[in-house]
Amino acid sequence: MxxxxxxxxxxxxxxxxxxxxxxxxxxxxxxxxxxxxxxxxxxxxxxxxxxxxxxxxxxxxxxxxxxxxPKSDRIGAGLRPLLGDSVFLTNGETWKRQRRIIDPSFEGGRLRETFPAMWAAGEAAVVRMKGFADGQPHDIEPETSHAAADVIFRTLFSIPIEDEIATRVFDEFRSYQRTQLILNLAAFIPGPRWMPRFFKSETKQTAKAIRALITDLTQQRLQAIKTGDAPDDLATKIMTTADPQTGETFTVEEMVDQVAIFFLAGHETSASALAWTLYLLALYPEWQDALAQEADTLTAEFSSxxxxxxxxxxxxxxxxxxxxxxxxxxxxxxxxxxxxxxxxxxxxxxxxxxxxxxxxxxxxxxxxxxxxxxxxxxxxxx
Ligand code: HEM
Known part of the structure; x- marks a missing residue:
């Protein structure tokens, strides 16, 4: 087949x-x-x-x-209300400066440090999906989307998806995606640069609501960093990293742009990859059995x-x-x-x-x- x-x-x-x-x-x-x-x-x-x-x-x-x-401006046009000047949309010197601040938090061994947060999100997803083994078809995408969002919030801000702000961000993002796709038609039919770009008012409203929620999270974190109470997660790491060339850290506004793209780029993509993987395993049961056997060897250690x-x-x-x-x-x-x-x-x-x-x-x-x-x-x- x-x-x-x-x-x-x-x-x-x-x-x-x-x-x-x-x-x-x-x-x-x-x-x-x-x-x-x-x-x-x-x-x-x-x-x-x-x-x-x-x-x-x-x-x-x-x-x-x-x-x-450079990345085409036309792609960015549809996403700018939500993503501002995030690394996904910037080019040239701005992009290089942003990457100098972001990259150290994702380098090599640092994945090991976020692994316990990912493991916790995985365990929660397994509990949520326990009832799925009933021989009936299930829509898997909402589940993988939930799991991916949970990983992002736990690794970035040390909060589970059940946290009130996290749940609201997640819900708003899902309605944003319904009105605005990453790859939009405008990218393929470019008009002149002076042509105004129109956004549905619903898209603009949702983008504003998401940014307000993320700004809350970011400001709270800045405060915790100042008082020395911040958890050692990705948000703290990124917000305390200075550009080695200028010595400057991200402003709150710049950090909000980056958190928005981590969420959008990290959540929709991982959810899709996971959903298709599970779909393929359902199509090919011999592989499903082989992977279940392999999973028996898994422990909560990163190296496994x-x-x-x-x-x-x-x-x-x-x-x-x-x-x-x-x-x-x-x-x-x-x-x-x-x-x-x-x-x-x-x-x-x-x-x-x-x-x-x-x-x-x-x-x-x-x-x-x-x-x-x-x-x-x-x-x-x-
Ligand atoms: C299976 C999962 C993923 C896939 C297939 C994927 C794929 C991609 C691709 C193809 C690009 C390049 C886009 C371009 O240059 O035009 C990209 C960029 C990006 N992705 Fe992912 N991604 C995944 C997961 C994640 C996660 C978990 C994060 C969260 C941190 C993330 C954050 C980003 C960011 C910030 C960029 C922009 C990077 C830059 O331009 O400097 N992605 N991703």
Whole structure:
């Protein structure tokens, strides 16, 4: 049995039809040839975009010359009311400064320090889902969303999701996501920069409510840091880290921007990855049994997680087949040459984990579920 995959659209459609399909479902709006092509140009009288599947080109955009390919402004437009100047939206020097302050809290051994908080969230999720083993179908996404939010609050602010403010932030975020998707249509149909961006008033209201709640949490924490009562969690670590170049720490406003993105980026993505993993395990019971057996060896020690090899491979396969961030968009800042084609300044460069992960020239059996691939040459070399 093959895991589900959205069908592709016909090769030729009008721009109008494309936009209609896109609104319904971004993946079904794409033609099948993108699973074979190294690059595809999308040209209209108003804008050009280039989907790039060639690993060398992706390396150039993300690793060799990232400053020349900033994140597209169009993606940020829809998220700015909530995320302000968070690291997800900034570019250049601002982004580098923010990362100098954030990165030390997430480096190497520090994951070990947050592990007890993650373990506690995992135990709580297991208790909540106990009744699920009743042979009936269950909607798993609300459960994984709950669990992911719990991990974020426990690791960041040392509070469980049941905390009153945490529950309110979680509820508001879910309604925000209903009105505003991370990857919005505006990213693909860029208008001129002077064009005003309209937000639904509901979106703006929800963003304001979320930011007010996060500001409360951040201010309380600043106070606790001053009085020496702050727990040693991620929020304290980040808020007490100074930029080694300027000696400055984040202001409350800047920290609110970062907490908003940690929550949005960390919660929706992890929830999706976990939900698809559990879905795939339900489709392939032999893997479910193998993982249950492996889980018997798990203890509350951080080091025991790295021994879960089969679990890791199933998780990788879920991330490959259903990447939580299916596409990302960058912009050219000067004329470029991609695969012997001239690309103008201001073009949108679309990087698509969705297509890369199922690319017919990169993978054996690209649409199949096969966790054993990660131990083969094909899995290791890609
Ligand atoms: C399975 C889980 C996750 C997936 C698949 C995922 C995926 C991604 C991807 C693809 C990007 C790059 C976006 C771009 O450059 O356009 C990104 C950025 C980011 N993610 Fe995640 N993410 C996950 C979990 C998390 C978690 C748990 C956090 C919480 C701390 C987080 C925080 C961020 C932040 C802050 C950025 C922006 C980084 C920057 O631009 O400097 N993500 N994520």
């Amino acid at each position: 093959m895991p589900p995959k959205p069908s592709s659209r016909p090769e030729k459609v009008t721009l109008w039809r494309y936009l209609k399909l896109f609104r319904q479902d971004i993946l079904s709006a794409q033609p099948a040839k993108l699973y074979r092509a190294w690059m595809a140009e999308f040209r209209t009288p108003f804008f050009r975009s280039y989907m790039v599947n060639d690993p060398n080109l992706i390396h150039r955009v993300l690793k060799e010359r990232p400053d020349d390919f 997680v790295s021994k879960l090899r089969k679990t890791r491979d199933v998780f990788r396969e879920a991330l490959r087949l259903y990447p939580p961030v299916p596409m990302m968009v960058r912009e050219t800042t000067c004329p470029e040459n991609f695969r012997h084609r001239d690309v103008p300044k201001g073009a949108q460069v679309v990087l698509s984990p969705w297509h890369l992960h199922r690319h017919e020239r990169l993978w054996d059996n690209p649409d199949g579920f096969d966790p054993t691939r990660w131990a083969t040459e094909n899995g290791i070399s890609v």
